[in-house]
Amino acid sequence: MNETHWIFIGLLPVMVKSNLCLLHSLNESECLFDAGGYFLVKGMEKVFIAQEQRCLRRLWISDRPCWTISFMSEIKRRRIYIKLVESTRSEDFSESKIITISFLYATMPVWLLFFALGISSDKEVFDMIDMQDCDASVINTISATIKESDKLCEDFRKSDKARQYVDELVKSSRFPPAESFDDYIARFLFPDISGNRNKALFLGYMVKCLLMAFTGKRKCDNKDDFRNKRLDLPGELLGRELRAQLRLAEKRMVKAIQRDLNSDRELQDLERYIDASIVTNGLNRAFSTGSWCHPYKRAERCSGIVATLRRTNPLQMMSDLRKTRQRVAYAGKAGDARYPNPSYWGKLCFMSTPDGENCGLVKNLAVTAIVSSRVMQPLIESFISCGMSKLNDIPTEHIQRMDKIFLNGNWVGSCENSASFVFRLRCMRRSSLIDPQVEIKRDKHHNEVRVFTDAGRILRPLLVVENLNKIRKPKGRSFSFHELMQQEIIEFIGVEEEEDIQCAWGIRHLFESEGAISSYTHCELDPSFLLGLSCGIIPFANHNFARRVLYQSEKHSQQAIGYSTTNPHIRVDTLSHQLYYPQRPLFKTVIADCLGRSDYASFGRKNDFARPEYFNGQNAIVAVNVHQGFNQEDSLVMNRASLERGMFRTEHLRSYKADVENKDGTKRLKLKEKIDFGKTESKRGRVDNLDDDGLPYVGASLQTNDIVIGKVSESGEDHSIKLKHTEKGMVQKVLLSANDEGKNFAVVTLSNCIDCQLSLLPVLCVRCCYLTQ
Numbered sequence: 001m002n003e004t005h006w007i008f009i010g011l012l013p014v015m016v017k018s019n020l021c022l023l024h025s026l027n028e029s030e031c032l033f034d035a036g037g038y039f040l041v042k043g044m045e046k047v048f049i050a051q052e053q054r055c056l057r058r059l060w061i062s063d064r065p066c067w068t069i070s071f072m073s074e075i076k077r078r079r080i081y082i083k084l085v086e087s088t089r090s091e092d093f094s095e096s097k098i099i100t101i102s103f104l105y106a107t108m109p110v111w112l113l114f115f116a117l118g119i120s121s122d123k124e125v126f127d128m129i130d131m132q133d134c135d136a137s138v139i140n141t142i143s144a145t146i147k148e149s150d151k152l153c154e155d156f157r158k159s160d161k162a163r164q165y166v167d168e169l170v171k172s173s174r175f176p177p178a179e180s181f182d183d184y185i186a187r188f189l190f191p192d193i194s195g196n197r198n199k200a201l202f203l204g205y206m207v208k209c210l211l212m213a214f215t216g217k218r219k220c221d222n223k224d225d226f227r228n229k230r231l232d233l234p235g236e237l238l239g240r241e242l243r244a245q246l247r248l249a250e251k252r253m254v255k256a257i258q259r260d261l262n263s264d265r266e267l268q269d270l271e272r273y274i275d276a277s278i279v280t281n282g283l284n285r286a287f288s289t290g291s292w293c294h295p296y297k298r299a300e301r302c303s304g305i306v307a308t309l310r311r312t313n314p315l316q317m318m319s320d321l322r323k324t325r326q327r328v329a330y331a332g333k334a335g336d337a338r339y340p341n342p343s344y345w346g347k348l349c350f351m352s353t354p355d356g357e358n359c360g361l362v363k364n365l366a367v368t369a370i371v372s373s374r375v376m377q378p379l380i381e382s383f384i385s386c387g388m389s390k391l392n393d394i395p396t397e398h399i400q401r402m403d404k405i406f407l408n409g410n411w412v413g414s415c416e417n418s419a420s421f422v423f424r425l426r427c428m429r430r431s432s433l434i435d436p437q438v439e440i441k442r443d444k445h446h447n448e449v450r451v452f453t454d455a456g457r458i459l460r461p462l463l464v465v466e467n468l469n470k471i472r473k474p475k476g477r478s479f480s481f482h483e484l485m486q487q488e489i490i491e492f493i494g495v496e497e498e499e500d501i502q503c504a505w506g507i508r509h510l511f512e513s514e515g516a517i518s519s520y521t522h523c524e525l526d527p528s529f530l531l532g533l534s535c536g537i538i539p540f541a542n543h544n545f546a547r548r549v550l551y552q553s554e555k556h557s558q559q560a561i562g563y564s565t566t567n568p569h570i571r572v573d574t575l576s577h578q579l580y581y582p583q584r585p586l587f588k589t590v591i592a593d594c595l596g597r598s599d600y601a602s603f604g605r606k607n608d609f610a611r612p613e614y615f616n617g618q619n620a621i622v623a624v625n626v627h628q629g630f631n632q633e634d635s636l637v638m639n640r641a642s643l644e645r646g647m648f649r650t651e652h653l654r655s656y657k658a659d660v661e662n663k664d665g666t667k668r669l670k671l672k673e674k675i676d677f678g679k680t681e682s683k684r685g686r687v688d689n690l691d692d693d694g695l696p697y698v699g700a701s702l703q704t705n706d707i708v709i710g711k712v713s714e715s716g717e718d719h720s721i722k723l724k725h726t727e728k729g730m731v732q733k734v735l736l737s738a739n740d741e742g743k744n745f746a747v748v749t750l751s752n753c754i755d756c757q758l759s760l761l762p763v764l765c766v767r768c769c770y771l772t773q
Contacts, residue, residue: 007271009249010279011740012242013039013287015234031565033613037321038309039234041287043657043739045309048234049362050371051302052326053295054223055230057409057454059206061213061220069210074296077104077175077188082206084214087144098145099207104188105173108166110207111149115162117185117196117203122146122157128204130400131211138211192410198391201399202411218446224336226343227496230456231324231371237292237305238283244293245282249275302327311565311576313616316558319534322365324348337361343495346524347458349532351546352553364532367591368525369460370492375435375453379407382434383451386424388413403447408454418442418449425451430464430488439494450496459492462503463523465510493522528590534558536591561650562616568653572735572747578651580753583618618647638756648756653732653749656721658709660736660744687720689731694720695746700731708748728752 014020017036038047054060060070067084081102101110114125131138149156156162167181177184190199212218221228256273260266286292292305304325310316326337338360340350352364365371384390388405390413403418404411415421422442428434437459439452461481467488484490493501504510504523528536535541535553564576585592595614620642639647687707689700694710702708704725711719729752738744 005270007274008276009274010245010276010283012279013041013238013283015039029567029570031567031571033314033566034317035321037234039287041284044288045311046287046306047309047320048237048306049304050324051232051237051305052229052324053232053456055228055456057230057452058221058228059209059409060228061209061218063213063220067210067214069206069213071190071206076296077177078191080189080206082110082210084141084210087148096144097141098148099141099210101203104170104177104184105175106166106169108169109145109149109152110203111145112153112156112162112166113203114200115156116166116181117200119200120157124396125204127396127400128201129207129211130204131208132400134211135215138215141211141214190410195392198411201391201396205404205411212446222341224339224341225495226341226347226458230454231458232295232456233371236455240295241283241286241293242279244298245279248282249278252278310558311573312559313562313564314614315534315537315616319352319364319532319558322533324363324365326361326363328361346460346498346530347495349530349535349553351535351541351549352532353550354554355550364534365458366460366530367533367536368529369458372437372439372455372457372459372494374455375437377435377453379434379438379451379453380412382425382428383407383413383421386428387415387417387421389415403449405449405451407451409450415449418444418447422449430467430491432486436485436492439497441494441496442500452494452496457494459494460529461490461525462493462501463507463525464489464491465504465520465523468523490525526590531591533591537589537595539585539587539589557616560616563613566613569733572655572733572749573653574655576653578653579616579618580646580649580651581618582613582616584615586619620647643756646755650754652729652752652754654727654729654752655747655749656708657745657747658711658719658721660746695734696731696748698731698734701729702731702750703728708750709746 015036016038017023017034021036023030023036038045040046054072056072056074060072062068062070069082071078071080073079083100083102084097085100087096087098099110100107101113103113111125114128119125119128126142129142131142153161153165156165163181170176170184177188179187185196185199186194190202193199193202209218213220252275253273257267260268287306290306291301291303294300294302304327307320309320328337340360344350344363347366347369349364349366353359354362383405389402391399391411394402394414399414402414402416403421405413405415405418405421419442422440425434425440429436429438429440435453437453437457439457439459441450441452442448443450470487471489472487481490501521502519504520505527506524510520510523524530531541532553534557535549537557538544538549538552541549561577561579562582564573564578565571568576568578592614686703686705687710689696689702690707690710691697694712696702696708702723704723704727706723706728707720708723709721711721713719727750729750732749732751735747735749736744737747
């Protein structure tokens with residue numbers, strides 16, 4: 001009888017506002033512009049930075065150091081490399097290159113693997129490679145490969161000689177597999193493709209791509225093109241680290257069980273062998289240090305995966321949630337990775353990148369760009385309804401006359417008319433019969449259709465020009481994005497599919513010239529949506545110096561003080577600032593007008609502008625005077641009356657934390673060493689604002705060198721927390737709570753009003769200036 005027994009193996013952090021989070025459907029007392037997406041680990045808000053990784057769903061063609069086409073996988077034994085190498089037996093051929101394949105650490109001519117998979121003749125192999133109108137160099141290369149195969153394995157075309165040769169070569173490699181020939185072929189050679197004939201067809205397709213690139217009919221892949229990249233999101237990154245910690249816990253569990261078995265001890269329950277602290281502490285350590293396991297190399301760690309969420313203003317918080325990072329071995333030798341690529345258009349902001357060594361490596365998503373999730377819907381039946389035939393139903397000699405269809409890099413079938421197939425499939429996507437995040441690309445130059453449903457692709461919404469006349473506005477309200485997608489007005493376009501469309505800059509560009517609308521297939525929602533969030537709120541950014549726009553988007557706008565949150569009275573932040581009187585700017589952009597617009601109505605007006613919490617600073621009148629100046633350069637002279645009336649006045653909040661119980665010694669406390677918290681002075685500072693429990697009361701005014709939390713050990717040693725010479729304020733709240741480990745702690749938050757002083761004027765950042773006469 002099978003019984004299910006639950007065993008605790010560790011604690012896993014939960015993303016804030018996710019389906020598993022307690023705040024998922026809770027809106028009361030929560031920050032109004034906090035959308036979640038981060039983690040709370042040991043009292044710190046941690047956010048994942050999306051990592052740019054090489055796409056493993058595509059074949060990779062390279063000409064350095066030699067012509068190579070690669071089939072990549074996270075598992076090393078599933079990686080396959082087909083290369084053009086110099087032949088050692090090329091007396092009879094002008095071309096000395098042969099085609100070899102590296103499989104399971106064994107290298108052999110590719111012709112032998114074809115016959116080992118069950119191909120019976122050279123003509124059938126030629127049909128699988130499908131090289132029409134090939135030149136003399138290709139014929140010589142294939143002839144040299146056949147002759148090399150014949151010299152290594154005589155009569156390889158007869159019976160199972162090629163199969164035996166490949167099996168012996170693989171079994172004598174550095175890491176020989178324990179399975180039989182059929183088992184390791186099914187497990188390690190294109191594992192997502194079933195059947196030896198289908199594997200041979202895909203192998204022939206790889207050889208064809210390599211030969212076309214060698215003859216100049218196909219381009220090599222660009223590593224900086226985003227069609228060849230995927231973004232690893234928190235789900236993939238957290239799952240990767242969790243698997244690493246589970247492997248470590250499993251290894252230690254096996255050692256503990258073996259130790260009891262070798263010593264003839266009686267086996268105990270499984271809970272006694274599983275150490276749950278391995279997973280819990282391992283994940284906490286990874287979040288705290290930002291060091292994460294490598295996607296391919298288990299022994300290496302990667303840094304910069306996790307960062308602390310910054311909350312100076314809402315714009316900074318949202319920018320941290322939309323960052324991407326390209327990992328390089330050494331930032332000083334990044335090369336072309338720092339330069340913008342044409343594939344970034346509309347997906348990544350060209351201006352929002354930090355200066356210094358991370359310039360061009362850390363980027364921000366564009367305003368409307370989204371990262372796709374994995375589509376779980378099966379699509380093979382939809383492909384068949386659109387005209388696709390499966391590979392098993394097509395004779396080998398007819399495949400070369402049909403267009404190939406690939407699903408996530410796997411060859412699943414062929415069709416007679418790829419244009420009709422793509423048109424019908426895109427109509428199904430627009431009508432929501434298949435997932436809207438499915439990316440469909442038709443490559444008419446190579447007679448291929450590539451469909452992608454994997455996670456990590458960057459998509460962006462565009463208007464469908466042919467359906468603009470179908471817009472039906474709801475009565476009494478505006479459109480929602482979901483309604484526009486249901487009416488087939490908007491669809492998501494990926495990086496690779498965007499090559500098949502012709503996109504207009506805006507609606508007005510569709511009608512500039514007569515008949516121009518017929519040449520456009522799609523239209524931008526707005527040209528400003530090509531920029532990032534922090535860059536898109538800059539007025540007249542297209543008329544400003546590029547370096548000024550970069551500084552404003554990455555530094556000034558994210559460091560300006562405004563509203564950090566809308567619930568500071570219940571939050572306990574280590575350090576935060578709030579501007580007393582933030583003002584709405586005089587000018588706004590289209591992106592600024594969209595921030596929080598659907599949820600907010602201010603001063604009895606309709607929802608015609610964004611939330612005021614998204615804007616920082618105040619509108620100041622600036623006068624520029626250079627006549628008989630005193631060499632002021634970039635200094636500022638402020639109006640005293642404006643500052644005294646509260647201009648640029650801020651509230652400074654700082655929290656102090658201490659453990660409630662502290663047992664640092666074993667010495668008994670003497671009465672004369674006790675600290676009387678009711679006295680005015682103590683050995684360390686003023687304690688007259690502290691109660692008997694050592695904590696101040698709400699509303700107490702603390703000055704420099706005052707004790708904010710009184711704390712004494714059993715040995716009589718004083719561990720009180722004292723304010724520094726620059727710190728003062730009024731106690732806003734006192735919190736007593738416990739952490740995940742059950743340890744009690746106390747937090748005291750001080751509030752201090754800071755006026756903009758003339759002698760110590762803080763740095764002011766300027767969003768934009770408006771010239772008047």
